[in-house]
Amino acid sequence: xxxxxxxxxxxxxxxxxxxxxxxxxxxxxxxxxxxxxxxxxxxxxxxxxxxxxxxxxxxxxxxxxxxxxxxxxxxxxxxxxxxxxxxxxxxxxxxxxxxxxxxxxxxxxxxxxxxxxxxxxxxxxxxxxxxxxxxxxxx
Amino acid sequence: xxxxxxxxxxxxxxxxxxxxxxxxxxxxxxxxxxxxxxxxxxxxxxxxxxxxxxxxxxxxxxxxxx
Numbered sequence: 001x002x003x004x005x006x007x008x009x010x011x012x013x014x015x016x017x018x019x020x021x022x023x024x025x026x027x028x029x030x031x032x033x034x035x036x037x038x039x040x041x042x043x044x045x046x047x048x049x050x051x052x053x054x055x056x057x058x059x060x061x062x063x064x065x066x067x068x069x070x071x072x073x074x075x076x077x078x079x080x081x082x083x084x085x086x087x088x089x090x091x092x093x094x095x096x097x098x099x100x101x102x103x104x105x106x107x108x109x110x111x112x113x114x115x116x117x118x119x120x121x122x123x124x125x126x127x128x129x130x131x132x133x134x135x136x137x138x139x
Numbered sequence: 140x141x142x143x144x145x146x147x148x149x150x151x152x153x154x155x156x157x158x159x160x161x162x163x164x165x166x167x168x169x170x171x172x173x174x175x176x177x178x179x180x181x182x183x184x185x186x187x188x189x190x191x192x193x194x195x196x197x198x199x200x201x202x203x204x205x
């Protein structure tokens with residue numbers, strides 16, 4: 001599967017080419033199609049509070065502070081099913097996610113490494129502004 | 140499952156006016172936007188009741204990475 005980088009606007013400065021992919025998040029209460037940022041620098045995937053609530057994720061367990069360049073925030077960890085599809089390819093599997101509990105957070109949906117990057121051989125082709133995901137064959 | 144139309148609509152949309160907002164795309168077009176995910180999502184489901192909208196948040200600052 002190949003996805004082009006998306007040119008995202010910025011308040012100050014020129015647009016920034018960003019590696020994004022369309023993902024269906026499937027929770028206990030809803031399933032939602034979302035364009036997420038594919039983030040090789042993130043240990044784990046991240047969802048804003050409202051998305052976690054809409055999916056019906058359990059936000060009461062596995063609470064912990066989570067640190068990054070954006071500072072430290074309180075999170076709750078759960079698992080969510082994700083589906084990624086393009087053309088005849090269609091893959092569904094579970095990944096862990098941290099839901100940011102601060103409703104004022106402006107964090108976008110991030111797909112991090114744990115549970116996702118081991119499913120694919122992923123290439124970030126900056127020169128062609130393209131992400132390639134090749135499913136890793138399992139024995 | 141996301142439709143190809145919605146993804147193509149996202150890729151070609153000029154999102155400049157939606158900085159800091161959630162945007163919902165249905166039938167390849169932006170049909171709702173709001174700083175609140177839930178408001179944008181509910182309005183998109185109201186306008187496109189039988190289809191699946193595609194949502195994304197347009198960052199209003201350089202993305203801070205976890």
